[in-house]
Amino acid sequence: MYNINKIIDFSTWTGNWPFIHLKNSGLDDLKKKLKSQNVIKAFVSPIESILERDPMRADKQLLQDIKDDFFSPVPVVDLSYANWEKVVELAIQDKRVKMIKLIPNYHIYELSEEKLEKLVNLTMYNKLIIAIQMRIEDTRGQYPLMKIPDVDMLSTIRALSNFPQQAFILNNVYWGEVAPALHSTSNVYIDISSVECPNVLHTIRDAYSLDKILFSSHSAFYYPEGNVFKLNYSDLDVSEIEKVAYRNGEILLNSL
Amino acid sequence: MIFDSHLHVTLVGEKNTEGAVQKLLDSMKLVGVERSCVMPEPVSSLYFSKDDMTGQAAILDDIGQKHKDILYPLLWINPTLPFDFTKELIDRYIINGNIIGVKLWIEINARNKRLEPLAEYLEKHDIPVLFHSWYKTVSKYGAESDPSDIAVLSRKFPKLRILMAHLTGCRLRGVQDIKDCPNVWIDTSGGQPEDGYLEYAIAELGPNRVLFGSDYGGRDIATQLGRIFSVDMSDEDREKILSLNALEFYRKGERVNRHV
Numbered sequence: 001m002y003n004i005n006k007i008i009d010f011s012t013w014t015g016n017w018p019f020i021h022l023k024n025s026g027l028d029d030l031k032k033k034l035k036s037q038n039v040i041k042a043f044v045s046p047i048e049s050i051l052e053r054d055p056m057r058a059d060k061q062l063l064q065d066i067k068d069d070f071f072s073p074v075p076v077v078d079l080s081y082a083n084w085e086k087v088v089e090l091a092i093q094d095k096r097v098k099m100i101k102l103i104p105n106y107h108i109y110e111l112s113e114e115k116l117e118k119l120v121n122l123t124m125y126n127k128l129i130i131a132i133q134m135r136i137e138d139t140r141g142q143y144p145l146m147k148i149p150d151v152d153m154l155s156t157i158r159a160l161s162n163f164p165q166q167a168f169i170l171n172n173v174y175w176g177e178v179a180p181a182l183h184s185t186s187n188v189y190i191d192i193s194s195v196e197c198p199n200v201l202h203t204i205r206d207a208y209s210l211d212k213i214l215f216s217s218h219s220a221f222y223y224p225e226g227n228v229f230k231l232n233y234s235d236l237d238v239s240e241i242e243k244v245a246y247r248n249g250e251i252l253l254n255s256l
Numbered sequence: 257m258i259f260d261s262h263l264h265v266t267l268v269g270e271k272n273t274e275g276a277v278q279k280l281l282d283s284m285k286l287v288g289v290e291r292s293c294v295m296p297e298p299v300s301s302l303y304f305s306k307d308d309m310t311g312q313a314a315i316l317d318d319i320g321q322k323h324k325d326i327l328y329p330l331l332w333i334n335p336t337l338p339f340d341f342t343k344e345l346i347d348r349y350i351i352n353g354n355i356i357g358v359k360l361w362i363e364i365n366a367r368n369k370r371l372e373p374l375a376e377y378l379e380k381h382d383i384p385v386l387f388h389s390w391y392k393t394v395s396k397y398g399a400e401s402d403p404s405d406i407a408v409l410s411r412k413f414p415k416l417r418i419l420m421a422h423l424t425g426c427r428l429r430g431v432q433d434i435k436d437c438p439n440v441w442i443d444t445s446g447g448q449p450e451d452g453y454l455e456y457a458i459a460e461l462g463p464n465r466v467l468f469g470s471d472y473g474g475r476d477i478a479t480q481l482g483r484i485f486s487v488d489m490s491d492e493d494r495e496k497i498l499s500l501n502a503l504e505f506y507r508k509g510e511r512v513n514r515h516v
Contacts, residue, residue: 022452023455024451138448139393139394140390140395140396140425141391141425141450143393147394196448196474197474197476198477199478200476221451223449223451223482223487224486225482225485225486226449226479226480226482226486227449229478229479230476230478233287233478233481234478
């Protein structure tokens with residue numbers, strides 16, 4: 001068993017979720033929990049931006065609440081809202097922001113070349129990563145009165161393929177979606193938070209490569225130990241595990 | 257010690273069973289799991305045929321003999337098949353063989369009367385049952401049991417020992433469903449590593465009725481093991497959840513033998 005002592009967490013969440021109490025979702029609790037697992041930096045988005053009608057309020061609150069450089073804020077942009085460019089402008093103005101996040105299924109739009117073109121013009125010019133949240137929860141366990149289908153992987157890849165110079169991260173990809181995500185793209189990264197199969201890193205390495213794989217815990221929805229254990233209990237050489245833990249992420253961030 | 261109370265290995269249609277078992281043992285060793293139950297993966301047609309049932313029973317019996325006190329085999333039962341056929345397998349491979357217990361999946365709902373002869377027989381012989389259960393918003397199988405169904409079965413057969421599978425699928429509602437059913441335990445296997453369920457189960461059921469499980473085969477032991485270390489608890493309670501409760505659950509016939 002390894003004890004990987006440097007991890008960059010590319011997707012975490014803070015705030016309140018109406019369907020279950022998340023015990024580590026306050027910024028202080030989340031930071032304490034992640035640091036206990038050797039996370040040295042975490043990208044964080046506001047949970048309220050998922051369901052509030054306009055995510056801008058929650059984004060502004062997040063930018064205001066983050067007081068140190070452990071967290072890098074990740075504002076959520078709703079491309080279906082007329083004010084989405086103002087949210088991107090907020091992100092551009094704040095130099096702590098390296099990434100913005102889209103949640104197409106909760107915000108009820110489909111990713112397409114037309115939808116993304118204007119956004120990519122802004123993010124490319126301002127060196128921002130675009131993260132796409134493929135799902136928040138397992139659909140089987142969603143609140144029965146609020147069924148939100150997952151984002152469709154193939155149509156997402158089709159849309160992203162129009163922008164080969166833009167860096168994208170797909171969050172919460174399932175094991176069965178790793179192949180379509182990585183097969184035909186060179187600018188798309190995926191995180192390991194929802195990829196599950198026996199010996200996760202080894203299996204991904206043998207089937208594809210670890211070059212585009214990033215660590216994320218999806219905390220506070222998920223307990224971070226689950227994804228940290230994917231690293232610590234891997235039978236790969238430590239240099240390969242560290243690629244996922246932080247090296248791939250550093251390369252991506254330094255490329256901006 | 258760590259005991260994985262919910263684990264699959266591909267047996268039906270697998271030509272190299274010994275290779276599959278060795279791969280399983282290697283995976284257990286990597287994460288420090290010293291003992292485990294073992295049951296087949298579901299077949300693609302969903303329902304085991306008589307040939308599937310007989311084939312897996314012989315293989316599981318062999319696994320139980322070769323890996324005694326390490327692997328605890330569970331006979332996968334398709335209750336839609338005639339009970340007399342199933343009873344013969346139970347007599348041969350559980351009561352008089354090396355298989356420890358029974359796995360029930362989605363072929364018949366736990367409330368269904370057709371299940372009663374089997375449940376009665378398992379209760380009579382003090383044979384433990386691992387029973388799949390899930391509260392699903394979408395993608396539910398037709399006869400799939402949810403925790404309220406498991407609770408009904410447990411009340412009909414109060415001495416039948418049932419391990420209700422998949423805490424994250426059963427969710428908070430499922431924990432409440434079985435709270436007053438002392439013959440029902442719950443395993444932590446399956447589902448994404450969602451936070452909030454384990455501490456709830458321990459608070460509501462107590463640490464004696466919660467068993468660590470991974471659902472290996474489809475899932476990753478390490479990821480699922482992280483759940484047990486994500487919650488603050490005493491070392492004593494963690495030991496119960498990681499192994500002692502499973503050792504207590506996965507035994508057969510002791511109540512019957514005590515009577516004799």
